Amino acid sequence: MESTEIQGSGPRRSLSFQLAVALTLALLPIGVLAAVLAADGIRSTREAELVRAEDQFRTTARVVDDLLSVDFLVLRALLRNESGLQDGRTCNTEAANALDDAETFDALVWADMLGRPVCESRGGTKPSTAELTRLAAEGERENLIWPGGDHVFFAVREAASRGQPGLIVATASISRLQARLREIAAMEGDVTVWLGDKAIVGDPPPGISAPGGLLTVRRVSEPGQSDNVVASGPLSIAPFALTTVVPGARLAFADILAIAAPSLMWIAALLIGWMVVQRFVVRPLQNMASGVRAYGAGNDHVRLSGAAGQTDEMQAFAETFDAMAKNMADARQDVDTALTEQRRLTREVHHRVKNNLQIITSLISIQAREAEGGDVSRAYASIQMRVGALSIVHRWLYEESAAHGVDFTALTQDLCASLQQTIPTAKLVEPRINTHLERLHISQDAAVPLAFLITEVIAFAARLAAAEGDTRLTIDIHVKRTETGGELQICSDAFGEKDALAPTETRAAARIVSGMVRQLRGRLVFDSGVPCYTVEFPLKQRPDKILSDAGTKPAIGS
Template sequence: MFLILTLALLPLGLLALIASLQAIRTADLEKEALLRVAVTQSARKLTADLQSDRTALQLTVDNLASNGGDRSICERLSLFLASNDAEGGQFYIYDRAGRRLCETGMREPAQLSLTNRFDGPPIELLANAPYLVSRVNSADERITALIYYSREHLENVADPATALQNRKLTLRQGDRLFAISHIRKDPPGGKSSSLSARLDPYDIELTMTVREPPATVARLLSLFLPLVMWFAAAAIGWFVVNRVLIRPLVILRRAVAAYHPGEVLEPLQRMRTPAQEIVDLGETFREISEDVATHEAEMAEGLETQRKLTREVHHRVKNNLQIIASLINLHARSAHEPEAVEAYASIQRRVDALSVVHRNHFAELEENRGVGIRPLISELSASLRGTAPAAARRFAIQIDSDNLHISQDVAVPIAFLLTELVELAMMLDPQGSMHIAAHMLQDQKGRALLSVTSSGLRTSEAMTAHLSERYGRVLTGLSRQLRSALDHDGDDGRYTIAITIIP
C-alpha cells in the first residue's frame, strides 16, 4: 500500500521538482540579466563621468595654452570638478618645463616623471598607487592636465542603480587590476558570477562580480521541498490508511481467525480510529457470532436431550430384555421335560446376548467409542456359562482380544454368532473348552479377525447333523449380516470371520 501511494504521488513530486528546478534556472537567468544590465549601466556612468571631466580638462589646457596667464580658468575647473567629486577633484596641470600651472592644493598622489606626464594612454591605472589617472594634452602639446580618481569616487560613480548584494567592481587594463569596490560580506563557499563591460573608447574593462550565498540547509530544503512534500504526503497517506483501514482489517482478521464456535466476537474493542465500513463489518461479525453462539447453545441443549433420550431408550431396552429373560427363567423352572428346559435355556441365552450388547453400548455411550469387544466377549462368556446345561457347567472359555471397538450394528450379530458357536460346542463336547480371539488385521485398516476354536467344533457326524438342522442356516445368516465370509477349519475346530472395527 505504501509503495502504491508512493508511486501514485511520484509524478506529482517529479513535476513539482521540475518546476522548482525551472524556477531556480529562471531566477539564475534573471540574476544574469540583472548583472549584465548593472555592469553595462556602471560602465556607461563611469565612461560619461570620465568623458565629462576630460572635456573640462581639454577646455582648460587649451585656454591656458592660448592665453598663457589666465588663472581664473583653474578656479572654474576646480569648481566644476568639486561638483562631481566630494574630494574636490585632484587635478594638476603642467607645462613642458615641468612647471605646475594649476593644482587642487593637495599633494599629488603619485609623482610622475615629465615624460610620463605628457606620454601615455588617456586613461591609465597606476601600478604603484590606487588611483585612476586621466591625462589630457593641449592641442599644441605644450601643456598637460592630470586628474586622479580615488577608489571611493570611482565606486560612487560606478555604483549601479540595481540592488545587487555582495557585488565587487574591478577595473582592468592589461595586467593591471584596480578593485574599486569590495564584497562587503564575503560568505564562505558559494559560486560567483562575473560580467565585464568596456569603457569606450578606452582600453579599460569594468568587471562586476556577484557572489551567491552558499548552499545552506534552508536553500537545499527549499530545492528539494517538492521531494520532501512527496515523501511526507506518501508517509501521511500510509499512516492514515494504516490506522484507518489496514490495521483494523488485520485486527479483524486475527479475531475472526481465532474465533471458536460459541464465542461472541468483539473486535471493535481493540480497534482505534477504524473506517466506518470496517466498524459496520465488525458489527456484522459480532451479530453473526451471536447468532452462531445461540444456535450452538440450542444444538448443545438438543444434543444433550437426545443423549438423555438415547440413554433412556437403551436403559429401557436393557431392562425389558432382563424382564424377558427373568420370565423365560420362571417358565423354565416350571417345565419338567428336558427338551422344554433346554429350549427355554436356549432362548434365554440369546436374550441375554442381546441384553449384554445393550448394556455395553450403554456403558460406552458417554464417550461414543462404540462397544468394546473384550468386555462384550467377557460378559457374554460369563452369561453363557451361567445358563449352560448341567453337563457343561465346567466348560471353559478363554479370551484373547486386543483393545478394539465395534458399532452396535456389528456387536449384535457377533453376540448371536458367539452364542450359537458356544451352545453348539457345549452340546457336542460338554467337557471341552473354547478359545475366543480378536486381533487387528495389519494388512487391512479398520478390520479385525475374530476366531473361535473348540474341540467340539471339529467335523463330526453329530456336528454335521446339527448344522444341517438349525445352526448352519443361523451362522450363514449372521455372516451375511456381517458382510463377511465365515470360514470353518474342521480339523482344528476353528471358525474365523473378518469384522469391521472403529478406528
Template sequence: MFLILTLALLPLGLIALVASLQAIRTTDLEKEALLRVAVTQSARKLSADLTSDRTALMLTANSFAVSGPDRAMCARLSIFLASHDRGGGRYYIYDRGGRRLCGSPQPEPDGLAPERRFSVRAMHLLPRSQFLVNPVQSRDGTVVALAYYPRAYLEAITSPAGALPNRQISLRQGRDSLVITQPSSLPQSRSTTLSARLDPSDMILTMTMRDPPVTLVRMLSLFLPLVMWFAAAAIGWFVVNRLLIRPLVLLRRSVATYHPGEVLEPMRRIRTPAQEIVALGDTFREISEDVATHEAEMAESLETQRKLTREVHHRVKNNLQIIASLINLHARSAHDAEAVEAYATIQRRVDALSVVHRNHYAELEEHRGVGVRSLISELSASLRATAPAEARRFGIQIDSDNLHISQDVAVPVAFLLTELVELAMLSNPRATMHISVQLEDDREDRAVLRIASPALRASQEMSERLEDRYGRVLTGLSRQLRAPLEHDSEAGDYAIAITVLP
C-alpha cells in the same frame, strides 16, 4: 494504503515541484536581467568619468605644450580631478625630455616605464600595481598627461546602484586583468557573468554574481513541494489508519477469535467516527446473539435427545432382560431334554444381544462404540452360565487389544462367538477355547478375531452339526461382517477380519 495515498497525491506534488522550479527559473532570469542592467550602467558611468578626465587632461596638456607649465592651470586640474576622485587618484604631466611639469605629490605607481609614456595611446591596465592608467598626449605630441586610477576609485565608480550581493567586478584588457571588487569568501557555487565594453577602448568590464551557497534551508525550500507531498501522504495515511484501518483490524481480530455461543461486542474496544464500521460491528453483535440463541436451543434439544436415547436404550435393555427371564421360566417348566436345550439356545442368543446393547449403552456418553474386551468377557461369562451341565467347566481364554467397534459390528460378532462357543461345547464339553482380537500389522482400522479350540477340529459329528444348522448361520454372520470366515479344520481355528473404530 500508504502507497495508494502517495500515488494519488503524486500529481499535486509534481505540480507544486514544477511551480517551484518555474519560480526559481524566473528568479534566475530576473537576476540576470538585473545584472545586465548593472554592468551596462557601470560601464557607461566609468566610460563617462574617464572621458571627462581625458578632456581635462587634454586641455591641460595642450596648454602646457603651447605656453609652457602653468601652476594655476595645474591647480585647477588638481581641483577638477579631486572633486570626483576620493579614492586616491594620481595624475602626472611630462614633456618629451621626461621632465615632470605638473602632478600629484604622491610617487608615480610602478608599471609604466618612462620610455613607454608616449607610446601608450589608450587606457591601459597595470595589474601588478593595481592601477588603471589613462594617458593623453597634446596635439603636437610634446606633452603627455597620465591619470592613475586605483581600485578604490574604480570600485566606487563601477558599484551598481541596486543591491547585488556576492558580486565581483573586474576589468580585462587582452591578457591583463584587474579585479576591482572581490566578494566575500564563499564556497564554489553557480555564478552568472556578463560583460560590457568601455567606450572608447578595448577594455571590457566584467561583472560576476555568485549564487548564495546551498544551505539546508535552501534545500528544504527547493524540495518543499516534495516534502509537502510526502507529509500530505503521511498525514492522510495516519488519518485513514486511525479512523478506518485500525478499527477494521480490531474488528477482524474480534471476529477471528469468536467462538460459537459467545456474544460478539467488538465496538466496546473500538472508537471510530466511521458510522459504517459502527454499523458493521452492531451487525456482528446481532448475528452473534442470534447464533448464541440458536446454540443454546440446539444444546437444549441435544440434551433432550440424549435423555430420550438413554431412556430408549434403558427400556430396550430391560425388555431383553424380561425376554431372557421369560425364556428361563419356560425352560424350567419344560420336561423334554430337547425343549430345554432349545430354550437354552434361544436364551444364549438373547443374552448375546443384551450384552451388546448393555456395552453400547455404557459407552454411549463418550461415543467410543462398544469395547471389544468387555464385550467378549461379559459374553463368555454369560455363555458359561447358561451352558449345559456337562459343559460347566468349559474354559475360555481371552486375549484382546483395547479396541472399540460399532454396534453394527458388535451384534454379528456376539452372535458369531455365541454360535462357535455353543458348537464347541456340544462337540467337546471338557475342551478349552482361546479368543483373541489383534490389530492387523499394516492397518489401524482392521483387526482379526480368532477363535481356536480343539473342540472345533474336523470330525464326523462336527460336520453334521455344521451342515445341519451352524454352517448356514456362520456364513450369514460373515456376510454381515463383509469378510470371509477362514476355518482351519485340522487346528480347530476360525478367523475373520472386523472393522474397528479409530
C-alpha cells in the same frame, strides 16, 4: 453439494500496500507538476541574476568612463587655449593654473603636430621625445598610454597650424587615479578596476583574472559561501577594464519548500493514509478475524461489537455476526437440550428392553425346567443363550459413551462369563473360555451381530464337543486392532479340520453366523491348522475422524 472457491487473478497484497500505491499514483502527476514549476521559477530567478549583474556592470562602467572622459575634456580645453604658450612666463603660469584645476594630473606638456615640446609644467614625470613623437602621429584624438610603471599618460590631439600646439599630454600617477576611482567603487558596490592586468582598485574574487576583450557574466561558487555573479569586461578607454560582483540570491525558505513540497506531500499522504487505514480498517479487521477464529475454535461467547472500531460498516458487520452467533448459540443450546433428552430416552428404552429380555430369559429358564426330554431342554437353553446375549448387549448399549461407543472388551468379557454359566445346562459340557482382549470400542450397529456371532460360535463348539463325548471344552478368544478396524478370533480344538459354519452349510448355527457376518460386511475365515474362526469388524470412529469423513457414505459401525 460442492462448493466453488473464487480466487483473485493476482497475488494478494495488504491493504496498506495497496493504499500506498494508489496514493502514489494519484499524487505523482501533481507532485511532478509542482516540482517542474518550482524548478522553472528558480531557473528564472537565476537568469534574472545574470541580467542584473550585466546591468550593474554597464552602470559602473559608464560612471568610470565618464570620470576618465572629464579628464580628457579638461585637456582638450587646455589644448585649445594655447595663447601665449611660447612665452616662458605665460607657459609656466598656464601650466600651474591647469594643474591646480585638474586634480588628476601631475605634469602637463604641450607639443606641436610633430611632437616637439612647446610648453611644459615644472616637475613631475613627463613623456620622452619618442613617446611625444609617437603620440603626435596617432590617428585617434584621445589616447591613454600606460608604460607599465606607476603613472599613465593622457594625450589629446587636434589639428593645428604649423608651429602651434596640436598635442597635449598629461601625466597621472596611479595613486591619484586609485583615490578618485575608490570613491566610485564605494558607491557602486563590489567593484574591481583593472589597469591592464593589474587591479588598481578593489580585490578581485578568487580565481578571477584581468578581463579579456569581451564582456563575460558567470556564476562563481566559493566554498562555504553563497554563489556570486561576476561580470568582467573592458572599458571604452583602454587599457582600463572592470569587474563587478553581485551576490547571488540565496535560496529562500519558500523556494526550498516549493521544491520539497511534492515529496513532503507524498510522504505525508502515505503516512496519514497508512495511519487512517491502520486505525479504522486494518486493526478492526485483525481484531474481528481473531474473534472469528476463536469462535470457530469453539468459543461461543465471542462477540465482535467491541472490536469493530468506529466505522459504521465495521459496526454493522460486527452486529450482524453477533446476532448470528447468538442465534446459533440459542439453536445449539436447544439442540443440546433435545440431544440430552433423546439420550435419556434412548437409555431408558435400552434399560427397559434389557429388563424385558431378562424377564424373557427367566421365563424360558422356568419353562426349560418343566420340559420333558433332553432335546427340548437343550432347545430352551439355546434360546435362553441367544436372548441372554441380546440382553447383555442392551445393557452395554445403555452404558455407551457418546464419544467412544460400546466397550467391546467389557461386552465380550461379560458375554463369556454368561456363556460359561448357561452352556453346561444346555450342552452338558464344562467350557473354559480364555480371553485375550485389546481394548476397543464399537458402534451399536456392530455390537449386536458380534455378540450373536460369539454366542453362536462358542455354543457350536460346545455342541461339537458334546457330540464327541467330551465333558470339558477350552476356547480362546482374541480381540485386537488392525489397520482397517478390529479382528475377532475364536479358537478351539472342537472345531476339527472341517469348516462346519461355511455359508454353504444348512444347519441353524451356520445360517445365523453367516447372517451376522453379512451385517458386519466382513468375511468369516476358518483356519483348520489352529483351528480358528476369524472375522474383521469396524470400530467406532473418533469424533475428529467423523468430521474429516463428513460427506462420505459411512460403513456399518461408523
